[in-house]
Amino acid sequence: MKTLLLRNTQLVDGTGAPARMADIWVRGDRIAAIGQHLTVAADEVLDVAGLTVAPGFIDVHTHDDAMVLREPGMLAKLSQGVTTVITGNCGLSLVPLVSDDPGSPLDLLHRSEFRFAHLNDYAQALAHQPPSVNVGALIGHTTLRATVMQDLMQAATPDETDAMAALLDEALSHGALGLSSGLFYQQAYAADMAEMQALVRVVGSHGAVYVTHIRSEMDDILNAMQEAADTAQAGSASWIMSHHKCAGPRNWGRTIETLALLERLSQRQNVGTDVYPYSAGSTLLREDLVDGIIEILITRSDTHPEMAGRYLADIAQTWGTDQLQACRRLMPGGACYFQMREDDVRRVLAHPMSMIGSDGLPHDERPHPRLWGAFARVLAHYCREEKLFSLPQAIHKMTGLSAQRFGLQDRGVLREGAFADLVLLDPDRIQDKATYENPRQMCEGIDRVMVNGAWAFVQGQVQGEGTGRFLRR
Structure with a gap:
């Protein structure tokens, strides 16, 4: 030895x-x-x-489900000190869907890797070609819906809910860390409390976690938080709110309210949250996020790939149209949305409940710099330069706290x-080098x-x- x-x-x-x-x-x-x-x-x-x-740092919020199979060296994560990634976030996981055309937003995980009907199949694939990082997996609610439902634009029927619950129960029995949801996305938005609570009861019966990209991070954020917390409590499950933010100019400064609500909720149930150290988010191109105020950087466009790396306002000007029409022409695709304010980011980062997660999209042509830089940026900018917290506190948010929340024993x-x-x-x-203009830098x-x-x-x-x-x- x-x-x-x-x-x-x-x-x-x-x-x-x-x-x-x-x-x-x-x-x-x-x-x-x-x-x-x-x-x-x-x-x-x-x-x-x-x-x-x-x-080793634990990236609690990743979309690396397919990346650990396709590029097992995982340089973007290893080079930041990440030794464990939590996959299956925002309701999006490879397991248990088998499909050649998973559709949006599941295709964020890469279209060609949906071939695992069971969690053990995915685990065996990782054992066959081990990646350079450890992998813990959440099961995605949207993936469960796509596996058993014909129409994702409506709430699940009782039979469909039972079918999802059975698939979830099997995966949790085989070691999944919990369930994630992304009610923000259209394909899950129609899910009602009956559907979600039935699934989260399965989570609670296994002592697992419920992780959610809440229904709204904008004007209705408090109601969305309460919905998620009530769902978790009804299922006796620990709850983790994904990438906590208050998005859009009308909501800047509201982390004072949202963090206060998290603290109140923590008095009755087990609550946590994760955050990335940037004032821009990244997701699919969506018309409802185009407000003509915030800057929007295109990271991917299937119809106009040459526009990746350009700002939507510039593209609209080039095409002689408004930003909303330009967005429609670029879809499907992805973008960085500069929708947060720095004082909100700092407030969430500094809060004792917050863990660090990158939320990077590894398959974007020009990914958000958080994919390569999130953990280094916390240590360099917010810890060393801004002194928002001490080095031991910063590292706790990346390691011990994360392992505790997700039940990772001896990590x-x-x-x-x-x-x-x-x-x-x-x-x-230590210094992050990835930028919005040149994001793939160690x-x-x-x-x-x-x-x-x-x-x-x-x-x-x-x-x-x-x-x-x-x-x-």
């Missing part, structure tokens, strides 16, 4: 506790010992003085017996990344075969 000794680390353990100096002894895939001046034999000894060692913390998912970084040098300051006791990323390069695992709840 291979052993490694890291000497002279500044250890940040993922719990939020202050940094301390320590040696770390790794034996196989686990941390065998932590202490000062360890006297143990090791196959490899590294003196990492000047570097901070933290648990997200540095302690004896935990899995050896580690990131070695220079807190003075960050700086991540020296090494270890996944399950093996080096996965060293000085800018993915290392060898993947050692990531499918993580069952």
